[in-house]
Amino acid sequence: MRDNINHEYDYAESVSGPIPDYLLEVERQTYLRTMAPQMLSGRLQGRLLAMFSQLLRPHQILEIGTFTGYSALCLAEGLAQDGELHTIEGNPETALLAAQHFAASPFNRQLHLHQGQAADLLPTLTQSWDLVFLDGDKQAYPDYLPVIADQMAPGGLLLADNVLWDGKVGTGKKDKDVNALHQYNTLLAGRKDFEVVLLPLRDGLSVARKVLF
Numbered sequence: 001m002r003d004n005i006n007h008e009y010d011y012a013e014s015v016s017g018p019i020p021d022y023l024l025e026v027e028r029q030t031y032l033r034t035m036a037p038q039m040l041s042g043r044l045q046g047r048l049l050a051m052f053s054q055l056l057r058p059h060q061i062l063e064i065g066t067f068t069g070y071s072a073l074c075l076a077e078g079l080a081q082d083g084e085l086h087t088i089e090g091n092p093e094t095a096l097l098a099a100q101h102f103a104a105s106p107f108n109r110q111l112h113l114h115q116g117q118a119a120d121l122l123p124t125l126t127q128s129w130d131l132v133f134l135d136g137d138k139q140a141y142p143d144y145l146p147v148i149a150d151q152m153a154p155g156g157l158l159l160a161d162n163v164l165w166d167g168k169v170g171t172g173k174k175d176k177d178v179n180a181l182h183q184y185n186t187l188l189a190g191r192k193d194f195e196v197v198l199l200p201l202r203d204g205l206s207v208a209r210k211v212l213f
């Protein structure tokens with residue numbers, strides 16, 4: 001079963017795209033220069049993030065968890081001409097790499113990288129978000145949800161990565177990450193102001209649309 005899934009995933013990746021050259025370089029540099037390159041969103045999820053963003057044409061994007069900038073650059077592909085993307089990264093070393101990758105991209109002018117802890121920086125960013133991508137510390141997802149939900153524009157899209165946590169969420173296995181991710185999924189599903197689809201893509205991608213009232 002796992003072999004089939006890997007084959008399908010590889011096949012899907014091979015016929016999805018195109019992937020811009022600067023993103024291939026971000027991927028290459030991430031594998032060369034970081035200890036945990038598997039944290040990258042990856043090619044297939046990256047194309048999906050870019051596609052969501054292109055469909056939405058957002059003016060304001062928020063990301064928590066920049067790492068080396070791969071997903072931010074995918075999301076930036078759909079930004080409106082006067083749009084901007086704000087991304088928060090806690091690790092100063094990866095933030096530096098992300099800043100270099102942003103500078104080498106066509107979107108540098110529209111990208112704002114905030115280095116620090118998301119819980120401290122989030123209250124300082126008061127834009128009305130059209131698109132949000134949660135990909136930082138998993139245990140904080142349930143705390144971010146009400147803050148971000150309030151700040152989102154009607155019709156906005158809230159994406160959250162790793163919500164199946166290597167298949168452990170929803171199986172009865174328990175640790176702090178699994179519990180927090182299950183809590184996030186449950187809280188989101190219980191909100192009347194969001195429509196939700198959980199995609200079992202990669203490590204689980206939660207897709208939620210803030211309802212227009």
Ligand SMILES: C[S@@+](CC[C@H](N)C(=O)[O-])C[C@H]1O[C@@H](n2cnc3c(N)ncnc32)[C@H](O)[C@@H]1O
Pocket residue numbers: 039040041042064065066067068069070071072088089090091094116117118119135136137
């Ligand atoms: C899975 S990686 C992000 C991957 C990136 N979004 C991508 O797809 O290329 C998670 C990142 O979140 C950062 N992070 C974790 N906890 C954080 C926090 N409390 N505040 C800000 N960043 C945090 C980590 O340093 C790491 O770089």
